[in-house]
Amino acid sequence: MPLTDTEHRALLDWIDLSARLRKNVHAAKQTELLEQLRGLAAEHKANAERIAALEATRTAESERATALETDVAARGATIERMESRLASGEGLTSRDLVALQGDIETAKTARETVEEDQLTSLGTVEEQDAEIRDLRQEGAAIAARGKDLQAERKARAEELAAEAAELEAERAGTAEKLPADIRQRLSAKETAGQIGAAVLAHGTCGACGDELSGVARDALSGSEPGTVVECDSCETLLVTPLG
Numbered sequence: 001m002p003l004t005d006t007e008h009r010a011l012l013d014w015i016d017l018s019a020r021l022r023k024n025v026h027a028a029k030q031t032e033l034l035e036q037l038r039g040l041a042a043e044h045k046a047n048a049e050r051i052a053a054l055e056a057t058r059t060a061e062s063e064r065a066t067a068l069e070t071d072v073a074a075r076g077a078t079i080e081r082m083e084s085r086l087a088s089g090e091g092l093t094s095r096d097l098v099a100l101q102g103d104i105e106t107a108k109t110a111r112e113t114v115e116e117d118q119l120t121s122l123g124t125v126e127e128q129d130a131e132i133r134d135l136r137q138e139g140a141a142i143a144a145r146g147k148d149l150q151a152e153r154k155a156r157a158e159e160l161a162a163e164a165a166e167l168e169a170e171r172a173g174t175a176e177k178l179p180a181d182i183r184q185r186l187s188a189k190e191t192a193g194q195i196g197a198a199v200l201a202h203g204t205c206g207a208c209g210d211e212l213s214g215v216a217r218d219a220l221s222g223s224e225p226g227t228v229v230e231c232d233s234c235e236t237l238l239v240t241p242l243g
């Protein structure tokens, strides 16, 4: 028996609301946002690893700078001793004095080289400190973005849940207007995870896209506009749009 005009409209509404519910369920997965969050987490991890590696390098460099400083101080003490020996001149021949002067010059030149190395090392430590600071800021920015996205995700989830509840209620209302047997078939299909009903447009099933064949087409030809048929391929209930 074909549907009455009211029932036909109700079924079309039910189909439309079901499609919107399926869209809602899909949107609620928030695939894109989750992907972004995963990306951020990976970025944050890589950033933390770079900081840890750089900190290790910085510690080693700082230790090297300290060792060079100790070396410079030791060289300075030696030079001082040589200089006081030179100043006192005790037990030294003029040849010794010239030789000692030469040794002092050599020692000073060597100390300069170590001092330069120390300065370079301290400069490197400073650069690494700056780099670590930048990376920490970057890490904080990534964490803040992650927090924002989580908040966005939560808000969106609440929004979608509210929309789903509204659609469900509206759909239950339209289902009330359908004959009991149709309503039962729709709910049975949905329980089985299938599409309950779809629109038949240009002889094609709105659920699986297959063309209607034989029996169903025969049942439709020349029948009332509210006639419900079943798709031969996916068994979804099909109804034509309002003429």
Ligand SMILES: [Zn+2]
Pocket (backbone or CB within 6 Å): 205, 206, 207, 208, 209, 210, 231, 232, 233, 234, 235, 236
């Ligand atoms: Zn089908």
